[in-house]
Amino acid sequence: VRIAVLSGKGGTGKTLVSASLAAASGGQCRYVDFDVEEPNGALFLHPAIASSVPVIVPVPLIDTGKCDGCGECAAACRFHALATVNGRMLAFPELCHHCGACAAACPEGAISEACREIGMVEADSEGLFLQGRLNIGEPMATPVIRELKKRMPGGIPSILDCAPGASCAVMHTVEGCNYCILVTEPTPFGLHDLDIAAGLVGHLGIPCGVVVNKATEGDTSVRDFCGGRNIPLLMEIPFSREIAEGYSRGLLPAQACGEWRGKFRNLLRTALNGGRP
């Protein structure tokens, strides 16, 4: 079973919820940090990283001795990762999508494949913690996400802490999940982005529910949104100084307090049951 935790925008409490679910499971669920540009679940779960595997992608390597500057490869590249300037080839490997079209198009056989490291996948020894890291400046998270997905064996449920937003990377992460938890906050921005996240999950046909973080008394905006869309409101985490202070010190509510541990266990049970309490 795979449960994705996502939010339309950053800073809504997505990691608070996903790491709390993992902590409340007492080692019965795997936590996977798919927020590869800024993984921070480890700050709360304190895993002992036992393995680090580089994520390598193939990029074209041009043999300047064979290349006559014809530009066929640049014309074949749909991603503008190659260009000819005054008969000289220029490559922009960070834009490369590794499709191999350039090598196939080259009449001189001047293009071979080189390896390029773009990030890292790290894991603990028990298979309960996994995180991806994209190297700084790399624009494409998908290969790291693909590598993470390959390294999630069945056996125990996985909680997928997605990147913020509704990007291609989030789409790749959420694909194939059994249930999605959408984390939001009761602000106009929060609602706007919740709408986008709900649209993405609906498009993929995955059942979902909503968790409101920083909920304030009397504000029914998220409840009304959920009612209008027939999406269950699963939990409200209040706007609380105590929770915020604990979080800033790396302490999750599910670690600090028995009542919250119980609430997150219930939330986990609901998510594992596909939304049924």
Ligand code: SF4
């Ligand atoms: S492998 Fe594909 S994306 Fe990369 S440079 Fe060649 S044609 Fe462009």
Ligand code: SF4
């Ligand atoms: S297609 Fe081959 S020969 Fe032509 S510019 Fe590209 S690398 Fe050079």
